Structure formats: C-alpha cells, structure tokens
Amino acid sequence: MSAGAAGDGIPFWKAKPLDGLSPEEWDALCDGCGKCCLVKMEDEDTGAVLSTDVACRLLDCDSCHCRDYPNRKAIVPDCVVLTPDNLGALDWMPATCAYRLVAEGRDLPWWHPLVSGDPASVRRAGVGAHGRVVSEETVDEDRLFDRVASWPD
Numbered sequence: 001m002s003a004g005a006a007g008d009g010i011p012f013w014k015a016k017p018l019d020g021l022s023p024e025e026w027d028a029l030c031d032g033c034g035k036c037c038l039v040k041m042e043d044e045d046t047g048a049v050l051s052t053d054v055a056c057r058l059l060d061c062d063s064c065h066c067r068d069y070p071n072r073k074a075i076v077p078d079c080v081v082l083t084p085d086n087l088g089a090l091d092w093m094p095a096t097c098a099y100r101l102v103a104e105g106r107d108l109p110w111w112h113p114l115v116s117g118d119p120a121s122v123r124r125a126g127v128g129a130h131g132r133v134v135s136e137e138t139v140d141e142d143r144l145f146d147r148v149a150s151w152p153d
Helices: 023-029 069-075 098-103 121-125 141-147
Strands: 038-042 049-055
Touching (some): 023 098, 038 141, 049 141
Antiparallel strands (some): 038 049
16 A cells, blocks of 8 residues: 555545645645745736745755744744645645645646655656745845746646
C-alpha cells in the first residue's frame, strides 16, 4: 500500500473530506510549489488579485519551504494559514493548488508528490516558484507592481 492510500487502496484525499484529514494528511497535500507564499496585490480598478515574483521573507526561494513553518503566523501576522473553513474564500490560491483541486472534487496532477512519489517532480514540471522568486526583503515595496508575474497552471 502506498503512503498516500487509505486501507482500501483509495488515496486519503479521495477517501476523506478535507475537514476529516489528519494534520499529517493536510500538510501532505501541499505540493511545495511556494506560489501561495508570493506577495499579492489587488488591482484597484478590477479587483483582480495579482501575484508577483516576490516571496514572503520566510520562504526559502530555492526549496520553496517555509523557514519557520510552525511559527509563521507569529512572525508574519498577515500569513494566511489554510484550513478547510477558509479555503473556499481564498480564490487567489493557485489553480494547481492541491487543497483547491481536492475541494473542487478534481484529481491531483501527475507531478504532485503524492501521485509521483517524488517531491522533485514539482520542480521538474515547472509549476513551482523554485529559483524564480526573490525575497520581499530585497524589493522596495513601492516597486511591487513592477514585479507582477504570470505563473503556469
């Protein structure tokens, strides 16, 4: 049986509702792309949420892992901690986000580590922020609109 499968062979993300996942299962759904940790802005004219290539100061820009995941909310007060309760309101989450896909009843993509069995498949598929972002500590806040970026879905 694979690590991602329930006792009957059905993957846990298909066998359980999001609010029924254990903390370990919840965390395992994260593919590690890092796109949810990018600085976002709202276009005042359209209301559209724009992503940049600027990462939260806690994101390791090469590995796309949080440098202090357990304490992230205390260190970065506006960090959004995903939960089954707030997920539906976070329409800015990437279209490839496993939490979003599962909530919408869709399958995980081939490159998701729970499907591929390899955390490096996210990087190989080119869907993550790995090596494509800079830390917000290096960017003048007044220049953020110059850093708006498109991310592959």
